[in-house]
Amino acid sequence: MDIAVLIKQVPDTYGERRLHETDWSLDRAATDAVIDEIDTRGVELALTLTEQHGGEVTAVTMGPDGATDALRKALAMGAAKAVHITDPALAGSDAVATSAVLAAALRQLDVDLIVTGNESTDGRSAAVPAMLAERLGLPAVTSVRALTVDGDTLTAERVVEGGWARIQAPLPAVVSVNEKIAEPRYPNFKGIMSAKKKPVTTLTLADLGVDADRVGAAGSATRAVDGAPRPPRTGGHTITDDGSAGAQAARYLIERKVL
Amino acid sequence: MFELTDDQRALVEVSRDFAAEFLAPDALEWDRTKHFPVDVLAKAGGLGMGGMYVREDVGGSGLSRLDAALIIEALAAGCPTVASYISIHNMVAWMIDRYGSQEQRERFLPELCEMTVLGSYCLTEPGAGSDAAALTTRAVRDGEEYVLDGVKQFISGAGASGVYIVMARTGDAASGASGITAFLVERDAAGLSFGPNEAKMGWNAQPTRPVILEGVRVPVTHRLGGEGQGFRIAMSGLNGGRINIGASSLGGAQSALDRTLQYMSERTAFGKRLDQFQALQFSVADMVTELEAARLLLWRAADALDRKAPDAVRWCAMAKRLATDTGFAVANQALQLHGGYGYLAEYGIEKLVRDLRVHQILEGTNEIMKMVIARDVIGR
Ligand SMILES: Cc1cc2nc3c(=O)[nH]c(=O)nc-3n(C[C@H](O)[C@H](O)[C@H](O)COP(=O)(O)OP(=O)(O)OC[C@H]3O[C@@H](n4cnc5c(N)ncnc54)[C@H](O)[C@@H]3O)c2cc1C
Numbered sequence: 001m002d003i004a005v006l007i008k009q010v011p012d013t014y015g016e017r018r019l020h021e022t023d024w025s026l027d028r029a030a031t032d033a034v035i036d037e038i039d040t041r042g043v044e045l046a047l048t049l050t051e052q053h054g055g056e057v058t059a060v061t062m063g064p065d066g067a068t069d070a071l072r073k074a075l076a077m078g079a080a081k082a083v084h085i086t087d088p089a090l091a092g093s094d095a096v097a098t099s100a101v102l103a104a105a106l107r108q109l110d111v112d113l114i115v116t117g118n119e120s121t122d123g124r125s126a127a128v129p130a131m132l133a134e135r136l137g138l139p140a141v142t143s144v145r146a147l148t149v150d151g152d153t154l155t156a157e158r159v160v161e162g163g164w165a166r167i168q169a170p171l172p173a174v175v176s177v178n179e180k181i182a183e184p185r186y187p188n189f190k191g192i193m194s195a196k197k198k199p200v201t202t203l204t205l206a207d208l209g210v211d212a213d214r215v216g217a218a219g220s221a222t223r224a225v226d227g228a229p230r231p232p233r234t235g236g237h238t239i240t241d242d243g244s245a246g247a248q249a250a251r252y253l254i255e256r257k258v259l
Numbered sequence: 260m261f262e263l264t265d266d267q268r269a270l271v272e273v274s275r276d277f278a279a280e281f282l283a284p285d286a287l288e289w290d291r292t293k294h295f296p297v298d299v300l301a302k303a304g305g306l307g308m309g310g311m312y313v314r315e316d317v318g319g320s321g322l323s324r325l326d327a328a329l330i331i332e333a334l335a336a337g338c339p340t341v342a343s344y345i346s347i348h349n350m351v352a353w354m355i356d357r358y359g360s361q362e363q364r365e366r367f368l369p370e371l372c373e374m375t376v377l378g379s380y381c382l383t384e385p386g387a388g389s390d391a392a393a394l395t396t397r398a399v400r401d402g403e404e405y406v407l408d409g410v411k412q413f414i415s416g417a418g419a420s421g422v423y424i425v426m427a428r429t430g431d432a433a434s435g436a437s438g439i440t441a442f443l444v445e446r447d448a449a450g451l452s453f454g455p456n457e458a459k460m461g462w463n464a465q466p467t468r469p470v471i472l473e474g475v476r477v478p479v480t481h482r483l484g485g486e487g488q489g490f491r492i493a494m495s496g497l498n499g500g501r502i503n504i505g506a507s508s509l510g511g512a513q514s515a516l517d518r519t520l521q522y523m524s525e526r527t528a529f530g531k532r533l534d535q536f537q538a539l540q541f542s543v544a545d546m547v548t549e550l551e552a553a554r555l556l557l558w559r560a561a562d563a564l565d566r567k568a569p570d571a572v573r574w575c576a577m578a579k580r581l582a583t584d585t586g587f588a589v590a591n592q593a594l595q596l597h598g599g600y601g602y603l604a605e606y607g608i609e610k611l612v613r614d615l616r617v618h619q620i621l622e623g624t625n626e627i628m629k630m631v632i633a634r635d636v637i638g639r
Contacts, residue, residue: 069265186276186277186306187273188305188306189308189311189320190307192270196265196266
């Protein structure tokens, strides 16, 4: 089975992330750009599935020129090839526009499964996977923590409020994974050294036949109108142990829906 | 030459992540309990760290010496002792790749590259250290076998390793360097045994034991190179070994320095943060400068070895001398800047000082490095 994994280059979460105060867009120059951690898990799932069932993994990204670094990481992990959608007109695209562009690229690929992260650590809209499925007319299975494939059916554990649900869907399908899905492998030295030799196809909007006014900041339906930096951390909640600290801590977490 | 390539940055990133996940968290515990983490080494082998500059047909990674130096430095930030063992292991693997027959390469290298089997380098003897050509372990030809008798001292990995490259004398007692031959000895060979794991100052996460050879029969097919070539083979392995030991010192010292900067930004005395005292700032400036200078020389030497430059031996000796002396001095100064806490095991700085100390002694002492350098510029 051939699998496309969508990956995104995002600002390193170790760094201090900042917004431009003019349009509240992300200041991508302020921090190192890295492959989104959740996407390395998507790559891991895809590699495991192709190791079990055959086929190849294609890493797909939409992003500026520098996003090739993120693709190279996926190639070093074991993806066979990559597609880089890049066009100056794309800057500032929202989820609706992004999903249109990705859908156009994925239509050209003919894969059995499309794997994405459930949400990127920068935009965090978590909307692209479902929009993409809608545009492609494919089943969407989001927030998946485990997945197997048998013939042309996938079986997934989808995390829902308070528990999880077992979902079955026919292939091809779009799956978005959460951080429980798999521990990403370390790329080995051979993978790193061969990554550069693997094919990377660059596609522009013209190549995809997507109209430039439907994308970018101007073509997007949503716009950030206001913003504020994250307030500094406050002291936190202190529990004094009078013998019931365990119960108190559990209650605190349950109230905040962490547990 | 001063900018790393994309590939090199990726190799460093993986090695650094690996060290942070699999070495650093347990390094103090391994030091305390003298634990040799063979399971972690096998993981490292899976990434390609067992045969970094071994050719790819037998499972090697086909990297350059400069690549390897960068990787070892990154690993040493997690634990210099484990990084240095990986260096020794790579020296063994490379010697087999470079001097072994195709049959020997196919037999030994796949598992060595995966690090499911480990390698040891057996040159030093109780009576022959710096003057290694004075070694007395004997190898006597008997039909299609050699019979080896003698004792090797200070052997890293001994007991845990599966493959031992043993330098032994096939010539007569007065034959010097030209009477030495290298052999591949496997751990299960009859007559091979190991002395106790030495109690030592540092390098506790890898065993150091005497290797005792009593009538060990080695098939002629396990002779590495020709008779009389053993000393040259042993010395050529040390070129890369010296670069890597230097790189390990840099990585350990860099980690000590990074932790010191953090500590100085948090600790206050006389109402000021430590990093606001100019005397201490100057000390930090020197540490950074000297470490970078040593690193530059090390990269230069690795490049000379990659280019097979005729004077590579001298470059490797200069780089080893400077990187190991600087690495120790920087770690020791990091301890000083930590005050009493630097002396406590918990902070991990005293361990780095102990681990880096031996780098000035092994793979040729730093006095021997000066001999090599002087010999090259002055002549014999
Ligand atoms: C932890 C550890 C691990 C080791 N691992 C290995 C290993 O895996 N394999 C292996 O083969 N060996 C190994 N060694 C041995 C190491 O390489 C030797 O200890 C080293 O070469 C020095 O030899 P020596 O100890 O006999 O000292 P000596 O040769 O006795 O030297 C004593 C002192 O005299 C100086 N000196 C000697 N000759 C001269 C000279 N001509 N001019 C100026 N100064 C001189 C030396 O520099 C040193 O300061 C290891 C040693 C240690 C401590």
